[in-house]
Amino acid sequence: MSTSTMPxxxxxxxxxxLIGTSIGLSLRRAGVDVLLDDLVPxxxxxxxxxxAGQLVDEGAKPEIVVVSVPPRHAASTIARVSRAxxxxxxxxxxxxxxxxxxxxxxxxxxxxxxxxxxxxxxxxVSGATAARVDLLDDxxxxxxxxxxxxxxxxxxxxxxxxxxxLAVEMSPEExxxxxxxxxxxxxxxxxVLAGQLVTADEAYVRVAGQGLRDMTRIAASDDQxxxxxxxxxxxxxxxxxxxxxDALTVARExxxxxxxxxxxxxxxxxxxxxxxxxxxxxxxxxxxxxxxxSVAVVLADAPGELARLFAAAGDEGINxxxxxxxxxxxxxxxxxxxxxxxxxxEALRSALRARGFDVRA
Amino acid sequence: MSTSTMPxxxxxxxxxxLIGTSIGLSLRRAGVDVLLDDLVPxxxxxxxxxxAGQLVDEGAKPEIVVVSVPPRHAASTIARVSRAxxxxxxxxxxxxxxxxxxxxxxxxxxxxxxxxxxxxxxxxVSGATAARVDLLDDxxxxxxxxxxxxxxxxxxxxxxxxxxxLAVEMSPEExxxxxxxxxxxxxxxxxVLAGQLVTADEAYVRVAGQGLRDMTRIAASDDQxxxxxxxxxxxxxxxxxxxxxDALTVARExxxxxxxxxxxxxxxxxxxxxxxxxxxxxxxxxxxxxxxxSVAVVLADAPGELARLFAAAGDEGINxxxxxxxxxxxxxxxxxxxxxxxxxxEALRSALRARGFDVRA
Numbered sequence: 001m002s003t004s005t006m007p008x009x010x011x012x013x014x015x016x017x018l019i020g021t022s023i024g025l026s027l028r029r030a031g032v033d034v035l036l037d038d039l040v041p042x043x044x045x046x047x048x049x050x051x052a053g054q055l056v057d058e059g060a061k062p063e064i065v066v067v068s069v070p071p072r073h074a075a076s077t078i079a080r081v082s083r084a085x086x087x088x089x090x091x092x093x094x095x096x097x098x099x100x101x102x103x104x105x106x107x108x109x110x111x112x113x114x115x116x117x118x119x120x121x122x123x124x125v126s127g128a129t130a131a132r133v134d135l136l137d138d139x140x141x142x143x144x145x146x147x148x149x150x151x152x153x154x155x156x157x158x159x160x161x162x163x164x165x166l167a168v169e170m171s172p173e174e175x176x177x178x179x180x181x182x183x184x185x186x187x188x189x190x191x192v193l194a195g196q197l198v199t200a201d202e203a204y205v206r207v208a209g210q211g212l213r214d215m216t217r218i219a220a221s222d223d224q225x226x227x228x229x230x231x232x233x234x235x236x237x238x239x240x241x242x243x244x245x246d247a248l249t250v251a252r253e254x255x256x257x258x259x260x261x262x263x264x265x266x267x268x269x270x271x272x273x274x275x276x277x278x279x280x281x282x283x284x285x286x287x288x289x290x291x292x293x294s295v296a297v298v299l300a301d302a303p304g305e306l307a308r309l310f311a312a313a314g315d316e317g318i319n320x321x322x323x324x325x326x327x328x329x330x331x332x333x334x335x336x337x338x339x340x341x342x343x344x345x346e347a348l349r350s351a352l353r354a355r356g357f358d359v360r361a
Numbered sequence: 362m363s364t365s366t367m368p369x370x371x372x373x374x375x376x377x378x379l380i381g382t383s384i385g386l387s388l389r390r391a392g393v394d395v396l397l398d399d400l401v402p403x404x405x406x407x408x409x410x411x412x413a414g415q416l417v418d419e420g421a422k423p424e425i426v427v428v429s430v431p432p433r434h435a436a437s438t439i440a441r442v443s444r445a446x447x448x449x450x451x452x453x454x455x456x457x458x459x460x461x462x463x464x465x466x467x468x469x470x471x472x473x474x475x476x477x478x479x480x481x482x483x484x485x486v487s488g489a490t491a492a493r494v495d496l497l498d499d500x501x502x503x504x505x506x507x508x509x510x511x512x513x514x515x516x517x518x519x520x521x522x523x524x525x526x527l528a529v530e531m532s533p534e535e536x537x538x539x540x541x542x543x544x545x546x547x548x549x550x551x552x553v554l555a556g557q558l559v560t561a562d563e564a565y566v567r568v569a570g571q572g573l574r575d576m577t578r579i580a581a582s583d584d585q586x587x588x589x590x591x592x593x594x595x596x597x598x599x600x601x602x603x604x605x606x607d608a609l610t611v612a613r614e615x616x617x618x619x620x621x622x623x624x625x626x627x628x629x630x631x632x633x634x635x636x637x638x639x640x641x642x643x644x645x646x647x648x649x650x651x652x653x654x655s656v657a658v659v660l661a662d663a664p665g666e667l668a669r670l671f672a673a674a675g676d677e678g679i680n681x682x683x684x685x686x687x688x689x690x691x692x693x694x695x696x697x698x699x700x701x702x703x704x705x706x707e708a709l710r711s712a713l714r715a716r717g718f719d720v721r722a
Contacts, residue, residue, distance in 0.1 A: 120568055120570065129721075130721065132659060132696070132721070134659070140567065140568060142568070168564070168567075170564065174562075174564070174565075177565065178562070178564065178565035178568050179568065181557065181558075181561060181565050182558075182565060182566065182568050182569040182570070182573050183568075183569075183570060183572060183573065185554075186554060186572055186573050186576050187572065187632075188609070188612050188628075188631065189550060189554060189576065189609070190572070190576060190635065191612075191631050191632050191634070191635025191636070192605060192608045192609050192612060192631060192635065193546075193547060193550060193605065193635075193638075194634075194635040194636070194637075194638035194639040194642075195608060195631065195634040195635045195637075195638045196542065196601070196604060196605065196608070196638060197542075197543075197638035197639070197641045197642065198634055198637050198638045198641070200542060200641075201535075201539070203529070203531065203535070203539065204535075204538065204539035204542050204543060205543065205641050205642060205643070206501065206529075206643060207481055207501060207503070207539050207540065207543050207544075208543040208544075208642050208643065209481065209543070209544060211544060211547055211548065211551070211578075211579045212543050212544065212547050212642060213642055214575040214576065214578055214579070215547050215550065215551060215575065215576050215579070216635075216638070216639045216642060217572075217575055217639075218572045218575070218576070219632075219635035219636055219638065219639040220636055220639045220640075221632075221636075223629060223632035223633050223636055224629075226632050227625050227628055227629040227632060230616060230619075230628050230632075231616075231619045231625045231628060234616040234617070234619040234620040234628075235616075235620050237616055238613045238616040238617050238620070240557070241609055241612060241613040241616070242613060243557060244553060244554065244557065244609060245606055245609050245610060245613065247553040247556060247557070248549070248550070248553050248602055248605060248606050248609070249606060251549050251552075251553060251602060252599045252602040252603060252606065255591060255592075255595040255596075255598055255599040255602070256595065256599050258591075258592045258595040259595040259596050259599070264588050264592045267549075267588055267591050267592060267595075268584060268585075268588040270549065270552050270553060270556065271548075271552050271580075271582075271584035271587050271588060271591075272584050273552070273555075273556040273559055274551065274552025274553065274554075274555040274556045274577075274580035275552070275555070275580055275581055275582075275584055276555075276556070276559050277554075277555035277556045277557060277558035277559045277577070277580065278555040278558070278577045278578075278580040278581045279581075280558045280559070280561075280566050281555075281558065281566060281569050281573060281574055281577060282566070282567060282569060298493060298495070304671075304672075304675030304676075305675075306671040306674075306675070306681050306684070307668060307670075307671035307672040307673075307674065307675040308675075309668075309671075310665075310667040310668035310670075310671050310672075311665075311668040311671075311672065312668075313667075313668065314665030314666075314667070314668040314669075315665075320667050323667070323684045335493070360491065360493070
């Protein structure tokens with residue numbers, strides 16, 4: 001009875017928040033049968049109305065169960081569905097792996113049928129209504145097989161592909177160290193930096209610029225969710241923090257040395273090393289995947305100016321990869337940077353100049 | 362012979378880089394006579410060609426001299442111009458104040474005629490060609506009078522106003538503590554965090570998302586300039602670093618407590634306090650000046666789509682305050698967030714829906 005174009009499904013999604021519902025939407029796009037379940041029945045109904053699948057029935061026989069519940073409830077939910085669906089392969093999307101998988105197995109989950117997972121997606125918003133069919137497209141989706149059978153792993157890899165994502169294998173421990181480094185410890189750092197502002201003089205805070213704004217943006221994240229995440233990955237995050245504390249202490253001693261008239265070499269090295277590390281990050285401002293060219297334009301701060309700018313780019317068939325608007329004192333200034341493929345930078349500059357735009361370096 | 366509409370000038374600008382040339386451009390806009398000087402004569406000529414003023418002659422009698430040279434050369438330059446122009450008021454634009462002003466006076470600068478300054482402007486680029494006539498518009502421009510005469514202070518305040526900026530007074534020590542907190546220590550933090558990536562496994566770095574990208578953006582800044590800045594403000598920056606190290610140590614101990622089965626209250630408090638601090642920052646994502654509303658739209662990743670979006674906003678007379686394009690794996694995704702005044706959010710959503718856009722929460 002399946003309308004699937006792939007030999008996959010039905011897939012049962014337990015927990016229809018942002019990630020669960022987005023997985024449902026992308027699986028439906030691929031023609032996979034999707035069943036939906038949520039502790040809060042209304043949530044599953046919202047996901048169904050969005051087109052993420054059908055509500056699960058008693059006696060359903062899912063081939064795969066995707067557990068996408070908050071970190072705090074992940075292990076117990078995995079163990080529960082492992083018992084409830086003894087023929088299904090189970091995967092989860094929890095952003096911490098070792099502790100959750102170990103606890104799930106301790107609670108009775110079948111390790112052979114369990115494949116840990118973590119799609120590298122997410123937004124600063126949550127809930128089914130924020131879900132998107134393309135949320136997982138081209139994303140990395142880390143799988144941490146552990147003691148999974150080869151057949152279980154193969155099925156979950158198929159699921160990842162059906163969602164449009166790229167499966168990458170790591171051990172649960174490697175995964176947890178990786179996210180501690182690139183996501184969890186930076187979250188703590190951002191919160192700690194922003195925390196310094198609580199007792200700061202108003203005159204000091206007023207002087208804040210774009211650098212501080214960028215560095216404290218994620219300090220606004222959901223504190224309950226992050227308490228869960230950090231608590232579940234406490235060991236690896238504490239290790240990265242130790243490393244950061246050591247490096248900051250070196251930097252501070254370097255500054256004290258300068259105060260005492262000694263060499264600037266330590267602080268200079270901190271800055272040079274930081275620039276080296278920054279270049280390794282994939283994305284527009286560094287690394288191999290990076291290389292966009294910036295075209296800077298001074299605009300009148302008035303309705304329609306951005307439209308005129310992007311219309312010019314569109315007319316030339318130039319795709320705009322990113323936009324950055326400078327802010328001063330919390331107000332946008334007239335400087336807009338448009339990022340385009342390096343081979344289109346000059347074409348865009350010419351097109352904009354021809355239309356009377358004030359194009360800068 | 363002055364064409365000035367204000368009783369100000371001529372103003373001599375010593376050092377025609379980004380800030381010096383921008384000051385020249387905005388003073389010329391206000392009708393003030395501007396003279397230009399640079400250690401590298403070609404640089405002053407570039408500034409003149411851009412319209413920032415005339416090259417200085419032997420025997421010039423400036424009313425104000427603005428020293429806008431790299432931090433390393435600021436004190437000696439201030440002392441030199443104080444002797445060369447015994448009737449002029451001297452100000453500078455160096456991003457560190459106490460050490461520079463003290464050293465300048467030690468080298469013979471006249472404290473009564475010297476008013477320290479620091480315009481809170483700047484870009485990730487440098488040089489005269491990056492200068493803009495509006496770089497200083499509506500910016501805070503901190504003045505640190507110290508032992509200046511009232512007349513000297515009044516003249517420099519007039520200069521700041523003529524540039525379109527807002528003068529704010531602080532003591533040199535307050536200034537240095539403020540920028541240590543909101544600019545210099547965050548720079549070290551960003552560099553130290555990015556520095557952790559140098560030796561990290563490629564698989565780990567690959568997992569990096571927007572949060573890490575934001576937090577390490579300023580790690581790409583000019584290391585020589587920042588070695589100068591940090592060295593000149595070493596004491597106050599070291600103090601903020603101590604505070605950050607202490608707070609990170611508390612966070613780490615909180616995580617270790619969780620590892621050992623104890624309470625999550627410490628780590629939760631770090632996150633809550635961070636969110637509180639973040640809200641104090643003026644700008645779009647927090648604070649009083651903040652309050653823009655975000656309208657999220659899913660776009661086809663094709664030329665012309667952004668233009669269509671902004672044209673819709675422009676047609677409705679809605680000014681776009683900021684734009685944010687989500688990135689995945691360094692590629693832009695289809696999700697664009699447009700920030701507008703809170704009273705225009707619903708109007709924009711309706712206008713976009715009416716044109717067939719996929720508008721989200």
